[in-house]
Amino acid sequence: xxxxxxxxxxxxxxxxxxxxxxxxxxxxxxxxxxxxxxxxxxxxxxxxxxxxxxxxxxxxxxxxxxxxxxxxxxxxxxxxxxxxxxxxxxxxxxxxxxxxxxxxxxxxxxxxxxxxxxxxxxxxxxxxxxxxxxxxxxxxxxxxxxxxxxxxxxxxxxxx
Amino acid sequence: xxxxxxxxxxxxxxxxxxxxxxxxxxxxxxxxxxxxxxxxxxxxxxxxxxxxxxxxxxxxxxxxxxxxxxxxxxxxxxxxxxxxxxxxxxxxxxxxxxxxxxxxxxxxxxxxxxxxxxxxxxxxxxxxxxxxxxxxxxxxxxxxxxxxxxxxxxxxxxxxxxxxxxxxxxxxxxxxxxxxxxxxxxxxxxxxxxxxxxxxxxxxxxxxxxxxxxxxxxxxxxxxxxxxxxxxxxxxxxxxxxxxxxxxxxxxxxxxxxxxxxxxxxxxxxxxxxxxxxxxxxxxxxxxxxxxxxxxxxxxxxxxxxxxxxxxxxxxxxxxxxxxxxxxxxxxxxxxxxxxxxxxxxxxxxxxxxxxxxxxxxxxxxxxxxxxxxxxxxxxxxxxxxxxxxxxxxxxxxxxxxxxxxxxxxxxxxxxxxxxxxxxxxxxxxxxxxxxxxxxxxxxxxxxxxxxxxxxxxxxxxxxxxxxxxxxxxxxxxxxxxxxxxxxxxxxxxxxxxxxxxxxxxxxxxxxxxxxxxxxxxxxxxxxxxxxxxxxxxxxxxxxxxxxxxxxxxxxxxxxxxxxxxxxxxxxxxxxxxxxxxxxxxxxxxxxxxxxxxxxxxxxxxxxxxxxxxxxxxxxxxxxxxxxxxxxxxxxxxxxxxxxxxxxxxxxxxxxxxxxxxxxxxxxxxxxxxxxxxxxxxxxxxxxxxxxxxxxxxxxxxxxxxxxxxxxxxxxxxxxxxxxxxxxxxxxxxxxxxxxxxxxxxxxxxxxxxxxxxxxxxxxxxxxxxxxxxxxxxxxxxxxxxxxxx
Numbered sequence: 001x002x003x004x005x006x007x008x009x010x011x012x013x014x015x016x017x018x019x020x021x022x023x024x025x026x027x028x029x030x031x032x033x034x035x036x037x038x039x040x041x042x043x044x045x046x047x048x049x050x051x052x053x054x055x056x057x058x059x060x061x062x063x064x065x066x067x068x069x070x071x072x073x074x075x076x077x078x079x080x081x082x083x084x085x086x087x088x089x090x091x092x093x094x095x096x097x098x099x100x101x102x103x104x105x106x107x108x109x110x111x112x113x114x115x116x117x118x119x120x121x122x123x124x125x126x127x128x129x130x131x132x133x134x135x136x137x138x139x140x141x142x143x144x145x146x147x148x149x150x151x152x153x154x155x156x157x158x159x160x
Numbered sequence: 161x162x163x164x165x166x167x168x169x170x171x172x173x174x175x176x177x178x179x180x181x182x183x184x185x186x187x188x189x190x191x192x193x194x195x196x197x198x199x200x201x202x203x204x205x206x207x208x209x210x211x212x213x214x215x216x217x218x219x220x221x222x223x224x225x226x227x228x229x230x231x232x233x234x235x236x237x238x239x240x241x242x243x244x245x246x247x248x249x250x251x252x253x254x255x256x257x258x259x260x261x262x263x264x265x266x267x268x269x270x271x272x273x274x275x276x277x278x279x280x281x282x283x284x285x286x287x288x289x290x291x292x293x294x295x296x297x298x299x300x301x302x303x304x305x306x307x308x309x310x311x312x313x314x315x316x317x318x319x320x321x322x323x324x325x326x327x328x329x330x331x332x333x334x335x336x337x338x339x340x341x342x343x344x345x346x347x348x349x350x351x352x353x354x355x356x357x358x359x360x361x362x363x364x365x366x367x368x369x370x371x372x373x374x375x376x377x378x379x380x381x382x383x384x385x386x387x388x389x390x391x392x393x394x395x396x397x398x399x400x401x402x403x404x405x406x407x408x409x410x411x412x413x414x415x416x417x418x419x420x421x422x423x424x425x426x427x428x429x430x431x432x433x434x435x436x437x438x439x440x441x442x443x444x445x446x447x448x449x450x451x452x453x454x455x456x457x458x459x460x461x462x463x464x465x466x467x468x469x470x471x472x473x474x475x476x477x478x479x480x481x482x483x484x485x486x487x488x489x490x491x492x493x494x495x496x497x498x499x500x501x502x503x504x505x506x507x508x509x510x511x512x513x514x515x516x517x518x519x520x521x522x523x524x525x526x527x528x529x530x531x532x533x534x535x536x537x538x539x540x541x542x543x544x545x546x547x548x549x550x551x552x553x554x555x556x557x558x559x560x561x562x563x564x565x566x567x568x569x570x571x572x573x574x575x576x577x578x579x580x581x582x583x584x585x586x587x588x589x590x591x592x593x594x595x596x597x598x599x600x601x602x603x604x605x606x607x608x609x610x611x612x613x614x615x616x617x618x619x620x621x622x623x624x625x626x627x628x629x630x631x632x633x634x635x636x637x638x639x640x641x642x643x644x645x646x647x648x649x650x651x652x653x654x655x656x657x658x659x660x661x662x663x664x665x666x667x668x669x670x671x672x673x674x675x676x677x678x679x680x681x682x683x684x685x686x687x688x689x690x691x692x693x694x695x696x697x698x699x700x701x702x703x704x705x706x707x708x709x710x711x712x713x714x715x716x717x718x719x720x721x722x723x724x725x726x727x728x729x730x731x732x733x734x735x736x737x738x739x740x741x742x743x744x745x746x747x748x749x750x751x752x753x754x755x756x757x758x759x760x761x762x763x764x765x766x767x768x769x770x771x772x773x774x775x776x777x778x779x780x781x782x783x784x785x786x787x788x789x790x791x792x793x794x795x796x797x798x799x800x801x802x803x804x805x806x807x808x809x810x811x812x813x814x815x816x817x818x819x820x821x822x823x824x825x826x827x828x829x830x831x832x833x834x835x836x837x838x839x840x841x842x843x844x845x846x847x848x849x850x851x852x853x854x855x856x857x858x859x860x861x862x863x864x865x866x867x868x869x870x871x872x873x874x875x876x877x878x879x880x881x882x883x884x885x886x887x888x889x890x891x892x893x894x895x896x897x898x899x900x901x902x903x904x905x906x907x908x909x910x911x912x913x914x915x916x917x918x919x920x921x922x923x924x925x926x927x928x929x930x931x932x933x934x935x936x937x938x939x940x941x942x943x944x945x946x947x948x949x950x
Contacts, residue, residue, distance in 0.1 A: 036201035037194015039421070041371045042454040046871035049371055077194040090192040094184050097841045101656025102191030103198065103371040103421030128879040135871065137371055137422050138656045140848030141882040143841060 004067045010035070011079035019066040025059075026050045028066035029076060037077040037106050041135070048134035051107035052076045058114040060133075077106035080113065088158065089113060092151035093144070100138035108134045112148050120159075121152055178665045178675035179900050182837035185661045186680060187419065187654055197418045197683070199391040200375040204447045208377075209238055211439045211450040212283035213432070214273040214290045215460065216265035219301075219529035219864025220314065221294035223263055223272065231275060231289035236282035239442035240290070241274045246438055248405035250497075252397065252429050254329060254336055255322040256315060257495040259405060259434040265294070266314055266494035267529055268864045269460040271432075274439040276448050299529035299864055303489040304468050306334045306526040314494065314527040324629070327500045328789060334527040336492055337500035339507030341579055341792035344518030349483035353474030355558040361547035362931040363467040363914075364858035365491065368536055369876055372421020373457040376433045378440035379447040386437055387414045391421065393428040393653050394694040399686045401430045402437055413437075418683045423655040424849075425535035428696045429497045431461040458869035462534025463859065465499055466491035467543040473551045479561045481570045483518040486510045488544065492525040492533045499533040500525045502540035505627035508580050508787065508797045509541065512548040513589055513623035514567075515576040521792070529864045535696060541624045541911045542850065549620035549915030550928065563919070564597045567621055572803065581793040588829030588891035589803035593621060595889045599825040600807035612814040615822075616924025619807040620912035625798035626697035626904060630784035634700075634707040635690035638667055638715045638775040644739050644753035645677040646715075648708060651684055651692025652700040657906045658838040659700045665834050666705050666899055670712035671775075672736030673752065690776075698802065698904025701834060705899035706779035715775025719755060722770040726760040781897075800895055802903045804828030806847065806912040808883075810920040814949055817940025819921060821851050821881075826909055827889035832901035836890055843888035843909045850913025852877035858933050 002021040009015065010033060019028050026043070029035040029052070038061060041049030045063040052061045053075040080087040086094075089112050093099050108131055115122055115130035122130065127148045128141075136144065190196035228240040243260035250257045260271050273290050277283035300306040300314060311334055315321075319331030329336045350356060376390040386408070392398055395415040403413045420427055436450040452460065470487040488506055492499035507523035525533075536542075556566035571593060576584040600617055608615045626632075637649040648667045654660045664678035681689065692704055716736055723741045724731040733745040742749040754760075759770025787794035807825045812818070826843040833839040856875045860867040868874045894901025914932055922928050927942045943949045 030201075034203060035194070036197075036203075039198070039372070040200065041373070042871055044454065044870065044872075047371060047454075077192075081193050086189065086192065090189075093192055094188045097182075097185070097837045099185060099188045099191050100658070100841065100845065101371065101422040102187065102196050102419060105191050106194050109192065128882075131879045133878075135371060135876060135878065137369060137424070137849065137876065138845045139841065140845040140886065141877075141879040142844055142848075142886055145879065145882075 006066065006070045008069050008071060009073045011075055021067060023066040025052070025061040025064040025066050025069055025074070029061060035076050035078055039103050039106060041103065048107045048111065049104050051110045051134065053110055053114060056117065058111050077109055080109060088154040089151040092147040092154065096143045096146040096150060098139055098143040098147040104134055104136040108136065108144055112151065115148070116152055116155060120156060177669040179669040179834050181665065181835065183661060183665050183675045183835055185658060186664050187660055198372055198421050199377065199389055199418050200451055202377060202389055202418070204377065207446055209276050209278060209443060209446050209448045210280040210283050211436060211448050212275050212287055213271045213435055213450070214275065214287055216261065216268060216270040216272055218265055218294055218296055219268050220297040220299040221265050222297060223261060223265060224293040224295055226273060227291040228273060230291070231286040234282065234286050234289060236278040237275060237286050238278065239276040239439070241439055241442050242272065248407060249321065250401055250405045250430055250434055252401065252497050253324045253327050253500050254496050256318070259438050267531055268866070269531060270494065271435050274435050276439050276443055300334060301528060301530065301861070301864060303466065303491040303526035303528055306528050307489060307524050309333070314529065326504065326786060335524050336496045336527055337503045337525040339504045339523040339792065340790060341507055341510055341519050341521035342790060343579060343581065343793060346483045346485055346518045346520045349518035350474055352476060353482050354477040355555060356472065356474035357551055357554050357558060358472040359547060359551055360930065361469045363543040363546055364931065365466045365530065365861065366464045366853050366857045366859065367458050367874070368424040368426035369457070370422030370424060370426055373452045373454055374427065374432050374461055375451040376436040377447050377449045378436040380441040380444050382444050385412045385414065387416065388433060388437055389416045389418070390433045391427055392417045392433065393420065393423045393655060393696055395653065395684050395686050396651055396691055397694045398430050398433055402434050405434060414685070414687045416683055416685045417653050420653055420655040424537045425696065426462050428535050428694055455869045458874065459531040459866045463493065463531045464536035465493060465502065465533025469544065469547040471547050471551050473555055475555055475559060477559065479559055479566050479569050481514055481516050484511055484516045486521040488523040490523070490525045490533065491528050491530055493528055493530045495532045496525060497532065498535045501627055502533070502535065506540040506544045507792060509623060509625065510544070511579040512545055513572050513621045513803055514570045515572055516579065519579050530861060531866070537849065537907045538624060538911045539627045539697065539907065541622065542853070542914060545620065545622050545911050546914040546932065549912060550918050553919045553922065564593065564602055564619060567593055571621055572623065580787060580797040582796050585800055585896065586893050587801070587803050588893035589621065591891045592803060592805040592827040592829055595891065596805035596807045596825045596827040599887050599889065600809060600823065602807070606809065608811060614812045614814065614924040615809060616920045616922070617807065617809050618916045618918065618920030618923055619805065620915040620919060621805050622908060622911040623801045623803045624908055624911055625801045626699040628693065628697050628699065631780055632693035632699070632703070633778065633780035634692050634704040635778040636704065636707040636711040637690055638671065638711040640715060640752065640756035640773045642753060642757050644751060644756060645679060646671060646673060647679050647681050649681045649690050650704055650708060651689045652704045653684055653695040654682070655695060657842065658835065659695070661838060662701055662834040663704065663708050667708050667712045670709045671716050673739045677739060698906040698908065701902050702895065702898050702904055703779055705902060707777045709899045710777025710779060711775040713775070714777055715773050718773050718775065719752065722760060723750065723755065725769060800903055802828065802830060802905060802908050804908055804912070806916045808916045808920050810917060810924060812921065812924050812939065814943065817936040817943060819855055819934055819939055821883045821917065824883045824886040825889065826886065827891055828905055828908055829891040829893050830905035831895035831898050831903040832892050833890045834900060834902055839890055839905055840888035842905050844886045846909025847886055847913055848877050848882050850910035851917065854914040854917040854932050854934060856933050856935065
């Protein structure tokens with residue numbers, strides 16, 4: 001089976017990894033790099049649990065071949081908290097009780113991060129649209145929507 | 161003495177009981193940082209083997225032969241296992257299922273063989289190399305037909321199956337349980353009624369679709385022991401059932417349960433874990449991982465079984481309900497891990513939350529060649545209430561009474577006589593009804609958002625008891641550490657419902673320490689954790705909560721007795737507040753960390769007293785009685801009922817038939833909200849899950865084949881579908897034997913949602929659709945039929 005040697009940046013760290021040709025980015029993260037925060041919910045690009053940032057854009061990592069990631073910058077849920085300090089997005093999810101089983105959470109956080117990076121003050125409709133590909137079976141979404149709004153205002157305050 | 165006196169008074173020790181606080185979830189940070197471990201995240205190194213399961217392509221067939229030789233010859237395949245060497249049966253209430261099929265397959269997806277290989281890819285390749293010769297049989301795909309003598313028999317050996325003494329199978333038929341209520345005289349009562357309605361409802365199969373698919377890793381060691389890491393609601397039930405099926409001792413099976421990425425009933429009991437164990441038994445010493453694909457998740461674990469409900473309901477001219485007759489045909493599927501008990505629960509709850517003097521109910525669990533029916537959040541109650549709560553609306557309209565007033569007259573109050581003959585305990589159901597009606601603005605029409613839109617409001621009530629054996633037990637321990645903090649041992653699983661958090665709150669409040677001094681001894685491991693029946697039935701806050709409170713009380717007593725002896729005081733004058741033992745009499749105080757491990761020195765260096773403190777507690781209801789098999793009457797059928805109400809406002813688009821839930825209100829009586837934010841989270845999430853089953857979800861089954869096993873073809877609610885607003889209202893009428901007065905609230909919020917939405921659609925359009933989901937297409941066709949659109 002053909003193998004690929006990849007050089008990429010994962011959560012800020014230069015990384016080299018060898019993967020079989022058919023491996024997805026999701027498989028590479030979970031099985032080769034032991035970054036298991038990114039979840040496998042359907043392996044078909046339908047649930048969003050595996051959402052990660054690839055060069056700043058949110059992608060379903062189960063739908064991206066690992067070999068396409070040579071030279072890319074990948075950021076996963078593990079990159080959000082820095083120096084034992086939760087990101088304001090993560091804090092907001094605690095405050096609005098937006099975490100239940102936690103399996104969709106990493107993907108939702110990444111979609112939120114991507115939204116706020118490109119649109120720091122989203123409307124409710126924009127928030128709903130940004131996370132529409134992240135299925136959640138526990139929360140009913142309203143607490144997540146609240147958390148996203150809250151983290152948007154916290155980020156805005158931090159920048160003032 | 162190591163005693164510090166406090167200045168100036170005990171006012172510096174305000175009570176800090178965290179019960180009733182919105183304590184932050186103990187698992188939140190781990191889950192937000194990716195550190196939380198789910199079963200599939202566990203690392204086993206390069207020795208890990210991978211399993212795949214060969215499944216029946218037929219709904220009903222005899223297995224003529226299985227040839228595994230080609231698969232065994234494939235490089236990388238380490239073992240192939242079939243049912244040949246495993247004659248044991250599995251089953252919680254009715255043992256009707258082999259681990260792998262032996263002579264017959266009964267649904268599309270039934271496990272026929274297991275392949276163990278060095279990689280998942282090799283295992284996948286080997287699937288096609290197993291040759292199974294089948295002889296197809298006629299199938300049963302409708303529970304009403306399945307219950308007739310003409311239906312082909314799916315379990316000819318049912319008479320030989322081991323069965324719990326409160327389940328009544330009918331050997332020689334496909335009926336795996338028949339539960340009856342015979343109360344009063346319905347025939348006489350119909351004559352007294354001034355209005356009677358009769359309706360038939362069909363509820364389709366739906367799936368739990370937890371975001372985390374089932375995963376299990378099993379390892380069998382040469383000493384005969386088995387270790388199973390599984391995504392499960394039931395570590396102890398898995399230990400028990402798998403041990404029994406394999407003829408092992410329970411001590412030889414160890415189950416470890418990490419965080420569960422959503423369960424909703426799908427991960428209760430045993431499904432794919434038993435195949436994983438016997439696959440591992442072929443390759444002793446090496447762990448084998450079995451992880452279901454999303455497609456397998458849809459139809460090879462549990463599904464919410466379908467229901468055909470025939471309901472007849474009548475009242476007198478004052479609006480008092482006089483009689484009810486129900487026939488429930490549950491589509492139990494090929495096997496019945498829980499279906500037989502869903503059937504029983506819907507029987508003993510068959511009036512819904514109303515006092516009805518004359519009742520006749522027949523609730524049948526029927527084997528079909530459909531996927532296996534199991535528990536799903538609400539355990540039959542959402543399906544059953546879907547019809548009943550629509551009948552209530554229709555009957556009220558029939559006699560010209562306001563639908564809320566009709567419910568107010570008939571709903572259960574403290575002391576009402578229940579369908580099983582006993583009396584209702586204190587309940588906040590009437591308050592829930594009034595608060596929900598007020599919050600939704602009952603009786604007030606709001607303006608639609610456009611000329612082609614119609615708005616309507618609907619409301620529904622519910623009740624639900626934990627459905628479980630009468631003696632389902634819980635146990636817990638509370639161990640103190642050098643720093644004075646608590647380690648709480650428990651056997652209940654964190655599925656997302658917040659059980660670890662409320663457990664920590666209850667332990668902290670009982671012992672007298674701050675909330676953040678409590679740690680939960682997780683993951684649950686049957687080798688170290690105390691026994692817990694299962695994480696089902698919304699029973700943990702109440703049952704495991706009681707065990708934890710008892711364990712914390714035991715630890716508290718050990719500490720107070722020790723300090724009282726040391727201080728030569730009466731234990732009644734001592735208290736533990738904020739992590740310090742204090743005396744209200746001598747006003748002395750001492751930190752727990754100075755006491756709980758090393759004990760205390762006796763006066764004058766003459767030795768020590770005390771030692772490491774470990775409290776133990778247990779709880780088991782002792783008062784649940786059997787019910788008469790002919791009448792369903794008895795002294796106390798269940799431990800308690802959680803009750804509540806939901807109301808919604810919908811807008812229907814006349815151009816598309818699309819139903820949008822604009823607002824939802826949920827008002828439930830959970831006795832005491834240990835953590836109000838988490839209670840509200842259950843109410844919000846449950847309403848949206850219920851809404852999803854009302855508007856979008858349903859299996860498309862054709863001769864037993866599921867046509868829509870993916871998120872594209874089986875749509876669940878997304879962020880775009882959630883209502884604009886959900887108001888969650890907490891009503892607290894305490895449970896006499898609940899910890900701090902608490903009852904469960906996990907399942908209940910999705911029970912009344914289908915009928916609340918159906919009633920709102922009827923309010924908007926004057927149309928009723930007998931079978932959810934109320935999809936745009938169905939609603940549009942119904943509007944066309946009714947002449948609302950052309």
